[in-house]
Amino acid sequence: MTNGNLPLIWRKFPERYLLQGNRCETCGTCFFPARQVCPNCRRKGKLVQMEMPRQGKIITFTEVFTGPYGFEFETPYFIAIIELSNKARLLSQVVDSPREKIKIGAKVEKVFRKISDIDPEGPIAYGYKFKVVG
Amino acid sequence: MRSVSIIGVGCTSFGEHWQKSLRELVAEAGIQAVLTSGLVGKDIEAIYGGCMASGRFIAQEHIGALLADQLGLNPIPSTRVEAACASGGVALRSGFLSVASGAYDIVAVGGVEKMTEVSTSEAAIALGGAGDQETELFHGASFPALYALMARKHMHDFGTTEEQMALCSVQAHKNGMLNPNSQFHKEISVEEVMHSGYVASPLKLLDCSPITDGAAAVILCETEKARKMGIPAVEIIGAGQASDSLALSGRKSLTEVAATKKAAEIAYKQANLGPKDIDVVELHDCFSIANIMAIEDLGFFKKGEGGKALEQGKTALNSEISVNPSGGLKCGHPVGATGVKQAVEIFEQLLGKAGKRQVKDAKIGLAHNVGGSGATAVVHIMRRL
Ligand SMILES: [Zn+2]
Numbered sequence: 001m002t003n004g005n006l007p008l009i010w011r012k013f014p015e016r017y018l019l020q021g022n023r024c025e026t027c028g029t030c031f032f033p034a035r036q037v038c039p040n041c042r043r044k045g046k047l048v049q050m051e052m053p054r055q056g057k058i059i060t061f062t063e064v065f066t067g068p069y070g071f072e073f074e075t076p077y078f079i080a081i082i083e084l085s086n087k088a089r090l091l092s093q094v095v096d097s098p099r100e101k102i103k104i105g106a107k108v109e110k111v112f113r114k115i116s117d118i119d120p121e122g123p124i125a126y127g128y129k130f131k132v133v134g
Numbered sequence: 135m136r137s138v139s140i141i142g143v144g145c146t147s148f149g150e151h152w153q154k155s156l157r158e159l160v161a162e163a164g165i166q167a168v169l170t171s172g173l174v175g176k177d178i179e180a181i182y183g184g185c186m187a188s189g190r191f192i193a194q195e196h197i198g199a200l201l202a203d204q205l206g207l208n209p210i211p212s213t214r215v216e217a218a219c220a221s222g223g224v225a226l227r228s229g230f231l232s233v234a235s236g237a238y239d240i241v242a243v244g245g246v247e248k249m250t251e252v253s254t255s256e257a258a259i260a261l262g263g264a265g266d267q268e269t270e271l272f273h274g275a276s277f278p279a280l281y282a283l284m285a286r287k288h289m290h291d292f293g294t295t296e297e298q299m300a301l302c303s304v305q306a307h308k309n310g311m312l313n314p315n316s317q318f319h320k321e322i323s324v325e326e327v328m329h330s331g332y333v334a335s336p337l338k339l340l341d342c343s344p345i346t347d348g349a350a351a352v353i354l355c356e357t358e359k360a361r362k363m364g365i366p367a368v369e370i371i372g373a374g375q376a377s378d379s380l381a382l383s384g385r386k387s388l389t390e391v392a393a394t395k396k397a398a399e400i401a402y403k404q405a406n407l408g409p410k411d412i413d414v415v416e417l418h419d420c421f422s423i424a425n426i427m428a429i430e431d432l433g434f435f436k437k438g439e440g441g442k443a444l445e446q447g448k449t450a451l452n453s454e455i456s457v458n459p460s461g462g463l464k465c466g467h468p469v470g471a472t473g474v475k476q477a478v479e480i481f482e483q484l485l486g487k488a489g490k491r492q493v494k495d496a497k498i499g500l501a502h503n504v505g506g507s508g509a510t511a512v513v514h515i516m517r518r519l
Contacts, residue, residue, distance in 0.1 A: 066276065
């Protein structure tokens with residue numbers, strides 16, 4: 001698992017804390033997480049670092065009742081694919097939202113939360129989750 | 135490219151083989167395949183073996199060498215192929231290409247997974263490796279959750295219902311009753327699926343494929359050589375493979391598996407056939423929604439009409455298109471073996487050797503194997519030689 005490893009958690013601070021991705025200046029596509037190569041432009045692409053917008057909408061969602069390793073005691077919880085306002089898509093948990101408001105098309109915004117705490121002696125992984133707004 | 139045919143097949147029963155190790159499973163399937171081909175071990179020039187996660191399941195890597203060793207075939211080259219749940223299908227295509235290219239005349243293709251040596255939780259970690267660890271598993275997305283995300287979108291966009299998805303499992307278990315190698319021999323009802331409890335809504339326990347031990351093998355031979363041998367054989371007339379983004383969030387559409395469409399397009403073109411020509415299909419139904427998306431993506435039904443087609447019984451045994459006569463993945467899914475087992479089933483169907491689950495007058499068959507949530511797909515089209 002990639003959750004509890006210290007160098008990885010440290011390396012992922014910009015991505016998981018700040019929602020840092022990148023954008024191809026050639027075709028205008030925004031990527032999250034950041035990509036090494038723009039799949040549209042490849043060598044003609046020019047990737048520049050950027051923070052993703054905090055707002056987006058739910059494309060699809062599920063309520064997880066059987067959690068994988070590290071999430072066994074978190075259930076039930078919601079997972080969604082979210083399209084950010086710049087069209088980049090990501091997968092995230094949806095929290096702090098009334099169940100009836102979690103639906104396709106609902107507007108969401110980024111919040112900062114603990115993601116997992118697998119190893120009692122190890123580091124805690126923090127990162128982004130989303131909550132429904134309005 | 136030279137034409138390639140399957141001349142022998144072997145498959146273990148699928149289930150919880152607590153009394154058998156991975157090496158015993160591969161030997162059982164491999165020996166059976168060699169025996170049915172009428173060849174002897176020394177005729178085999180190379181091995182391609184599909185295996186997804188033996189390192190996680192039994193702490194054993196180097197499966198290529200293990201296969202050749204256990205089958206008594208040293209020193210021929212033996213290569214492990216890994217493409218998550220499509221490992222078997224990709225191994226088959228690798229073997230196909232090695233014969234088509236002229237590098238070899240006869241190769242053995244195997245697939246195996248020994249999944250019950252670890253707890254269900256550890257098995258889920260192993261299977262999770264098929265997804266994107268850093269952006270999916272990290273956030274608590276299990277594999278059922280990824281397919282549930284596709285299911286919810288399919289329901290939203292096309293009005294597909296949970297009952298229609300339940301029918302996939304009902305039909306799979308019904309066919310599995312007729313397959314002696316199936317993990318389960320029990321009919322289930324729509325109500326039982328609906329009440330089996332959400333794993334990740336809208337998918338329930340009985341919408342999911344089980345954890346299984348098993349192995350399968352086929353012997354491939356250059357077609358002219360197979361003809362001269364005069365044994366019953368099945369020719370592979372199309373083989374397509376495609377890839378897509380590892381993470382589900384990177385896909386252009388969440389209601390289709392684009393890699394399946396691409397792999398099928400390649401295979402249909404090679405075979406000079408279309409979806410209407412297929413009599414029997416073994417498709418990758420790891421979760422019920424995968425069945426519905428596959429019958430659409432393979433071109434049997436229009437996008438969005440898969441659920442309705444199931445409801446109308448169009449995919450039942452000996453109906454419009456016979457889907458998964460073996461019971462599919464719901465009747466056992468040893469991940470690395472599944473793609474090869476599908477080819478074994480199509481071989482038996484096309485030669486009229488499928489017993490009670492025989493599809494009448496099956497002339498053209500298709501096998502469809504998917505890795506992860508759709509980042510790899512392989513399609514093989516076959517006909518009786
Ligand atoms: Zn670009």
